[in-house]
Amino acid sequence: MPTPAIKITNLIKDYPSGIRRLKVRAVDNLNLTIEPNQIYGLLGPNGSGKSTTLKLILGLLHPTSGSCEIFGQSSKLLISRRNVGFLPESPCFYRYLTGTEFVRLAAKICLSDKSSLDELISTTINNVGLKEAANRRIETYSKGMLQRIGLAQAIIHNPDLIILDEPTAGVDPVGAIDFANIVLNLKNEGKTIIICSHLLSEIELICDRVAILNKGKLIAEENLNVFRKSKNNKALLIENFDNDLIDPLNEFLKSFKTTSKIINPPVKRLEEIYLDHLSSDK
């Protein structure tokens, strides 16, 4: 069995809050195992503990208790981060650097071998579709370009685990589709990608597996296909289907005294699954 990309065990993170330093629990006894070579979606409303979980995975925060491993190594160890690329939410980066200079800085921090660095930087920037703007200062970049250069710095050292926090927030639909294609290509190269996002339609398009967090707790985790089919949904293909037939067919199904009904589309949308789980958690 391959070593999990991430293994989180009984993870708890408390923050002191206010003058009395009362504890607020951001992550509550989280257990999660993410297998390699999949695109994993981490979902949840604001304040659900997604970003805190990512920071704990990256060793940027110390857990109150519990542990987190990246490819079998404790995330507290510096060595565990050698194989990780991270794109933060709404980054600005070093505005006075050009795109190439910034990616070079990231490469130099992560890679000790400097041979063919120029070629590697050039290839990576091309792969994220930023060739034309590579030598422009980052302060002149649009939101979409910032996300692309952010992705370039995250993957420059060819990590096996890539963590993307809200990667397409504020990016136009065409840019978001481009971004999704880049992520799918990375998966095809054998990478594990964790995406933390509010844009469920995108998660739905590319993720293999999703976890839903609420108030720091894991309330659901499953393969997306299983999630969608978890309520005995069956898809029937009907040629030249007339939408006016939906109501009569539902009436027909009712006559069998069952709860069956026609839903459109035939599989459950991730948004519905997400809202179902959140409402049942309340």
Next chain:
Amino acid sequence: MLNSIRRVYLITENCLRESIRQKIFYAILFISIGMITGIYFLRELNFGSSEINFIFNLGYGTILLFGSILTITISAQLFFSEIENRNAITILAKPIRKSEFILGKFLGIIILLALFTGIMISILILVLKFGETKLLLNNTAFYADERLLNYTNLIIYSIAQWLKFVMICAITILVSSYSQTIIFSTVSSFLILTICQLQYLARITYSSTDFIPLNWFVAMISYLFPNFQIFNLGEHGATSTTISLMLMVKLLLYTTIYSSAYLYIATICFSRREI
């Protein structure tokens, strides 16, 4: 170890590049240059002191004042911009320690301060040399062939000033490592600078008192905050004899010990901070 040095070097290089591209650096640099070159034309207002010493004292004071302002503002600004622009989180998600990050920033800033001090003292030396040459030409019979100024001392004074800026930088980074706003960092650092500058007065005033708790309190303050008065070698004047090497070694050690302690505490605070 080598990898660690390489990472610190990368952060230092980037911090230096960032600080050199800050507008505030050029604003303070040009104001300071203007002040020092302008002193020559103010020498009539010398209030009785000798012309050369007047130029030296005012120039030296300008370096101290604007150097301190530059140190605090640029240290606080660079620290907070890392957090606000999410650069800290991007860089620290890579295989780099928080201590390396703090040390790299510190080294980047103190190299910039060395550059600032170097430019300022060079201009001050030029202004002094101009004044000295004019004075010698006008009074050839009185001064014969000798020079009035000890230029080695001027360079040593500027090194002592730079060491003081190094300490102010370490203090500002320490305050910024737990502070939540840039204003708090800046104001607190200026207050601490005032304490460090004046703490010797408290020691002189209360060292002979019989009230033991007050003695302890003053002693505690004097250990917590460095005594900046010992860096003011410029009070010896522009024409004094050369300062001993041992004194400079002592100042270097003093700066290293205090700065290391402050940076160590800053690393602990920064490690516990949510970025």
